Amino acid sequence: MKAIILSGGKGTRLRPLTYTGAKQLVPVANKPILWYGIESIVAAGITEIGIIISPETGGEVKAKTGNGDRFGARITYIMQDKPLGLAHAVKVAQPFLGDSPFVMYLGDNLVESQLDMFLSKFQSQQLDALTLLCEVENPTAFGVAKVDAQGRVLQLIEKPKNPPSNLALVGVYLFSAEIHQAIANIQPSARGELEITDAIQYLIDRQQNVQSFQLKGWWLDTGKKDDLLAANQIILDSCSQLTIEGEIDATSKVSGRVHIGSGSRIINSTIRGPVTIGNNCTIKNCFIGPYSSIADDTTLVDADIEHSVILQGAKVVGIQQRIVDSLIGARATLQVAPQRPKAMRFMIGDDSHIEII
Structure with missing residues (x-):
């Protein structure tokens, strides 16, 4: 069994951050985000992983993620020159996949459930395809599956006006080698892409064994700012614990589940978890509220932050009014001038410099 993770795309919904970086590395x-998918795949016992990359961000993904040693895996990088669809990504990965069954995982997805049961069903029933599904409130915004009482997939419809169910395609699939023939026999869609839903439908139409697995836990597509902040909140809720590796002075107060990385200094500040703070950060005269993630080498002085994600090397200085629901780039x-507004909300790209006056 092998796996491919799709880590291309332009990430237009997370701009301006994704003008300068891969959305899967936010x-x-x-x-x-990409690393959660790798860890989930390795936890299921799959260590041969191909990562589909694009010319624009592939170098950054390779440099950040490496050869897989840190995950206990072996990673092969596969270039997809143009974003011509998910099925096209499988097509360019075929030399890596060979005749092996495989997991396909979209690199900007986060799912709560482990892949073990998903994998067990696929193997024990000798399926040609298995799709992970999740109930959603707005099925018209997703690819939707029509299934029978036994979970067999009858039809897949992309963003239907009249959905046959509220079961959305999550972005995690298992395929046998039969999918390669299906992809070879489909045509590009109206948007000029080879759609994986068309390839799966090809299998269904030819009576191949295509089943579904309904996700009971949470699923998050992190393609937008608010989705990413929601994911940050859920992960902090589920994973945070009190670990202090940096320095906290006598005038600071830390409560709840808080991680403070090595080399970080907390000076005259209040931190209320769940919060994670990276390495070599300086936090002075600040309030850091719940569900905040602050990356390495960040400087915060006279700042009040809650439910926000601050990327590596950012500086927030002189803003005592609360910053909430914000994403601030690397x-x-x-910084703020003496006349200060009452409330602020931001999405700021990498290398920006903003002064509030």
Whole structure:
């Protein structure tokens, strides 16, 4: 069994951050989104992983993620020159996959459930395809599956006006080698892409064994700011514990589940968890409220932050009014002049410098 993780795409919904970086490397609880997928796949016992990359961000993904040693895996990088669809990504990965069954995992997804049961069903029933599904409130915004009482997939419809169910395609699939023939026999869609839903439908139409597995836990597509903040909150809730590796002075107060990385200094500040703070940060005269993630090498002075994600090397100085629901890019600088507004909400790209006057 092998796996491929899709880590291309332009990430238009997370701009301006994704003008300068891969959306799959944006951190949730100070860890790149992509890494959660790798860890989930390795936990299921799959260690041969191909990562589909694009020319624009592939170098950054390779440099950040490496050869897989840190995960106990072996990673092969596979270039998809143009974003021509999920099925096209499988097509370019075919030399890596060979005749092996495989997991396909979208690199900007986070799912609560482990892949073990998913994998067990696929193997024990000798399926040609298995799709992970999740109940959603707005099925018209997703690819939707029509299934029978036994979970067999009857039809897949992309963003239907009249959905046959509220079961959305999560973005985690298992395939046998039969999917390669299906992809070879489909045509590009109206948007010029080879759609994985068309390839699965090809299998269904030819009476191949295509089943579903309904996710009971949470599923998050982190393609938008609010989705990423929601993911950050859930991960902090589920994973945080009190670990102090940095320095906290006598005038500071830390409560709840808080991680403070090595080399970080907390000076005259209040930190109320769940919060994670990376390495070599300086936090002075600040309030850091719940569900905040602050990456390595960040400087916060006279700042009040809650439910926000601050990327590596950012500086926030002189803003005592509360910053909430914000995403501040790597190496960005945010500072305020003496006349201060009452409330602020931001999404700031990498290397920005913003002064509030």
